[in-house]
Amino acid sequence: MKNISSHLDRAIKLLTKLPGIGPKSAARIAFNIFTMKIEDVRELSNAIISLKENIKICSLCGGISDSDICWICVDPSRDARLICAVGDIKDIFAIESTGEFNGVYHVIGGLLSPLDGIGPGELAIKPLLDKCRSGVEEVILALNPTVEGDATSLYLARELSQIGVEVTRIARGIPIGSNLEFADIATIAKSLNGRQKC
């Protein structure tokens, strides 16, 4: 098919690069943008640029923030002696949305993966260890339950134990609302090993 509009084609091509958007969704979004009011399109366009230009990385936890230090790290009601170590910034949102955690975060910025050349030096592990040398009581490891996540958790647990900090790991088991029948073997095994007293 010949190009109907170079502007449309360019927008569709760029939208397709975003996660979870295929060519059909991109075309649908592009047509929708075309029918939106010009003020709304400008607002969307500005919000995208602003997202990149104005969001900062918190210098304490590595999370995102509008200022140099995020609202979690400056909040005096949050317990700075309890650190939840996460692999990625996005994971902070997942844990915050539960409302169950009142400590602070530390973003590792990835997971150990020797085959991809990611060793402890490539991740924010040293800043975590430094932090833990002054007044931190517990570090909760909330890394993804994958091979890389498990390796990183093991490595962190060893390093943190040497400092004398208590290290825990979020429970792995059957997800709420799911069916035991359809759970995979590894998950069932983890849920058995991690069983708790009623």
Next chain:
Amino acid sequence: MKNISSHLDRAIKLLTKLPGIGPKSAARIAFNIFTMKIEDVRELSNAIISLKENIKICSLCGGISDSDICWICVDPSRDARLICAVGDIKDIFAIESTGEFNGVYHVIGGLLSPLDGIGPGELAIKPLLDKCRSGVEEVILALNPTVEGDATSLYLARELSQIGVEVTRIARGIPIGSNLEFADIATIAKSLNGRQKC
């Protein structure tokens, strides 16, 4: 959950307004934009604005174009005596992608829907009738097979027949690759009524 970043929240809120994007997809896209290179983010942002500001509506067919008249209408190899009437601009792309049509298009700009106050005067029906008074041989109606689409097709068929133009309608039937067993009754009935000689 407290706002982690007002810039992030605004971007997520605006992205959620786009079709097919829920809050989780919007957050995923926003985080992805945050990790993109600034040049790529600027390009995306500009493409969105450019989509709205630079695309024009073809003054002949009502399709979209980078110039006043679209490439289909100016192409001398396209048969201007054969018009395919579609409800929406998007439908041109669907038909063009087949590569089976060598005529020109006419965008009606909606479907008749008296309950929503959309009568013949609200749609680009008069321009189609005017066009058909000079040298047009056949109008293919390619409107959606819905109640509104059927009503609009009936209305157009009557008006166009009075001018003396041949009016046809794209076939409705069992979609390619689907299973007769799972097709709905109305579709099977249409495919029986519209049977063709082998």
